[in-house]
Amino acid sequence: xxxxxxxxxxxxxxxxxxxxxxxxxxxxxxxxxxxxxxxxxxxxxxxxxxxxxxxxxxxxxxxxxxxxxxxxxxxxxxxxxxxxxxxxxxxxxxxxxxxxxxxxxxxxxxxxxxxxxxxxxxxxxxxxxxxxxxxxxxxxxxxxxxxxxxxxxxxxxxxxxxxxxxxxxxxxxxxxxxxxxxxxxxxxxxxxxxxxxxxxxxxxxxxxxxxxxxxxxxxxxxxxxxxxxxxxxxxxxxxxxxxxxxxxxxxxxxxxxxxxxxxxxxxxxxxxxxxxxxxxxxxxxxxxxxxxxxxxxxxxxxxxxxxxxxxxxxxxxxxxxxxxxxxxxxxxxxxxxxxxxxxxxxxxxxxxxxxxxxxxxxxxxxxxxxxxxxxxxxxxxxxxxxxxxxxxxxxxxxxxxxxxxxxxxxxxxxxxxxxxxxxxxxxxxxxxxxxxxxxxxxxxxxxxxxxxxxx
Amino acid sequence: xxxxxxxxxxxxxxxxxxxxxxxxxxxxxxxxxxxxxxxxxxxxxxxxxxxxxxxxxxxxxxxxxxxxxxxxxxxxxxxxxxxxxxxxxxxxxxxxxxxxxxxxxxxxxxxxxxxxxxxxxxxxxxxxxxxxxxxxxxxxxxxxxxxxxxxxxxxxxxxx
Numbered sequence: 001x002x003x004x005x006x007x008x009x010x011x012x013x014x015x016x017x018x019x020x021x022x023x024x025x026x027x028x029x030x031x032x033x034x035x036x037x038x039x040x041x042x043x044x045x046x047x048x049x050x051x052x053x054x055x056x057x058x059x060x061x062x063x064x065x066x067x068x069x070x071x072x073x074x075x076x077x078x079x080x081x082x083x084x085x086x087x088x089x090x091x092x093x094x095x096x097x098x099x100x101x102x103x104x105x106x107x108x109x110x111x112x113x114x115x116x117x118x119x120x121x122x123x124x125x126x127x128x129x130x131x132x133x134x135x136x137x138x139x140x141x142x143x144x145x146x147x148x149x150x151x152x153x154x155x156x157x158x159x160x161x162x163x164x165x166x167x168x169x170x171x172x173x174x175x176x177x178x179x180x181x182x183x184x185x186x187x188x189x190x191x192x193x194x195x196x197x198x199x200x201x202x203x204x205x206x207x208x209x210x211x212x213x214x215x216x217x218x219x220x221x222x223x224x225x226x227x228x229x230x231x232x233x234x235x236x237x238x239x240x241x242x243x244x245x246x247x248x249x250x251x252x253x254x255x256x257x258x259x260x261x262x263x264x265x266x267x268x269x270x271x272x273x274x275x276x277x278x279x280x281x282x283x284x285x286x287x288x289x290x291x292x293x294x295x296x297x298x299x300x301x302x303x304x305x306x307x308x309x310x311x312x313x314x315x316x317x318x319x320x321x322x323x324x325x326x327x328x329x330x331x332x333x334x335x336x337x338x339x340x341x342x343x344x345x346x347x348x349x350x351x352x353x354x355x356x357x358x359x360x361x362x363x364x365x366x367x368x369x370x371x372x373x374x375x376x377x378x379x380x381x382x383x384x385x386x387x388x389x390x391x392x393x394x395x396x397x398x399x400x401x402x403x404x405x406x407x408x409x410x411x412x413x414x415x416x417x418x419x420x421x422x423x424x425x426x427x428x429x430x431x432x433x434x435x436x437x438x439x440x441x442x443x444x445x446x447x448x449x450x451x452x453x454x455x
Numbered sequence: 456x457x458x459x460x461x462x463x464x465x466x467x468x469x470x471x472x473x474x475x476x477x478x479x480x481x482x483x484x485x486x487x488x489x490x491x492x493x494x495x496x497x498x499x500x501x502x503x504x505x506x507x508x509x510x511x512x513x514x515x516x517x518x519x520x521x522x523x524x525x526x527x528x529x530x531x532x533x534x535x536x537x538x539x540x541x542x543x544x545x546x547x548x549x550x551x552x553x554x555x556x557x558x559x560x561x562x563x564x565x566x567x568x569x570x571x572x573x574x575x576x577x578x579x580x581x582x583x584x585x586x587x588x589x590x591x592x593x594x595x596x597x598x599x600x601x602x603x604x605x606x607x608x609x610x611x612x613x614x615x
Contacts, residue, residue, distance in 0.1 A: 031557030033492075208558075209556075209559050291497040291501075291502075
């Protein structure tokens with residue numbers, strides 16, 4: 001690997017010598033010998049298995065739950081419903097004041113997506129738990145459901161989540177996160193061309209080889225050790241503390257070894273109910289998603305729709321950009337209000353545009369709740385933006401790479417969300433890309449720099 | 456439920472267990488014998504994380520009933536190193552950065568071992584084919600393929 005030190009040579013003080021040098025990974029010896037302890041490699045005598053009874057409907061009222069037959073099933077030790085959960089309604093990001101609490105640990109009176117957890121069954125064996133779960137009778141009154149974001153935003157659409165009161169997340173800025181910079185309409189009026197395009201994506205499942213789960217062991221002193229593959233240890237600890245109304249000092253979380261996460265293991269789903277099961281039975285508890293649950297139940301990347309309208313000059317300058325972004329949160333917030341907000345900050349892309357208008361909506365539908373995945377909030381946006389950039393270049397008959405040089409942000413440029421650009425290196429990356437891909441651009445672009453003296 | 460006795464050799468040691476009829480070899484190894492190196496990624500024979508070697512053949516332990524392994528000779532990744540010295544495959548996986556999250560690694564190494572046992576100097580295509588039943592979701596296939604080819608070269612140099 002070549003480390004080019006010519007870039008920013010006059011401003012860099014570092015003397016990097018680690019980059020390009022192989023260093024052994026500290027976890028690899030455990031991986032290649034089979035000694036790495038994943039959560040499911042913990043086994044305790046008398047461990048119970050937890051299986052979830054899940055909603056077969058996208059949207060339904062629960063008239064009644066009858067667990068009497070399931071309780072009689074051989075091997076069943078405990079059955080949990082909403083009333084057993086001390087603080088049943090929660091939302092993960094309440095820790096950073098993103099509310100309201102809008103999701104139930106176990107459904108209480110209503111289900112809002114197909115697969116929602118309703119009843120937890122704890123039994124001596126996985127098989128007994130599975131068989132007993134099939135004997136739980138839930139009487140549902142099916143309600144109209146909505147699966148499309150634009151349908152969900154129309155007046156009269158079925159209300160997905162009563163805790164919000166409308167099918168979008170209410171930001172302090174209103175029905176969407178807004179960025180306003182310059183005068184976008186004046187920009188369009190003065191533009192040589194205006195191009196508006198829509199882009200959309202479907203949910204994507206992370207599909208880690210190790211499914212989501214945890215193993216909980218009561219320590220006999222009112223403390224519980226939870227072995228988990230969460231990617232968000234402290235979110236999980238703190239949310240579990242809230243849900244179970246237990247001080248954090250009673251909860252010992254052991255993790256950090258994750259068999260593939262990619263953002264799919266940042267939600268707080270399995271730990272609170274497994275710890276509750278361990279607390280109420282005094283037994284170790286194992287709650288592991290089946291492969292089917294991992295694919296159907298765990299949060300995917302949100303479906304998104306992005307509408308981009310750009311005003312561009314014949315010389316290549318983008319003079320106005322208006323973006324409306326929609327993030328499909330599914331039935332509950334989880335990390336999606338944050339994802340949609342990230343999009344609002346990100347949508348101008350790494351380009352300096354004088355007139356920008358952005359609205360991003362976090363929309364509730366009766367779909368599987370979405371959450372984090374690798375750059376969520378910006379990844380789909382980047383796909384849309386860069387396809388749009390290619391279309392704009394084609395529209396004005398310009399080389400797509402040179403078109404990006406013209407609009408690339410540089411140090412000191414004010415971004416639409418009022419953060420001055422610092423430490424930009426887009427131009428230098430594109431210069432390297434131009435060489436590496438053998439896609440030559442005019443010499444004046446190869447002479448450009450992101451670094452602006454005094455900026 | 457009546458328990459079924461089963462005896463087999465695991466990584467050179469004799470093992471005897473009573474299992475419920477219908478118990479998979481994967482669960483018997485992990486929960487009864489305590490060898491957690493085979494992983495349960497799908498329990499339906501699609502991911503390869505549970506791969507073990509039974510009587511010289513690569514098998515999915517999640518689709519193999521423990522009671523059918525009576526008298527079998529079984530190898531897993533946890534038994535591959537000898538006296539603390541890594542097997543050439545383990546060494547190669549380390550040196551070529553062929554592990555990321557590590558969950559698929561024991562199964563990958565088992566699949567690779569069966570390949571090299573039968574085909575000491577495989578082509579790249581043969582390596583790809585041999586690993587085709589093992590999913591790496593961190594998408595580290597290229598380093599994994601390189602690791603197997605590296606181990607094969609190390610083996611042939613030692614043999615020469």
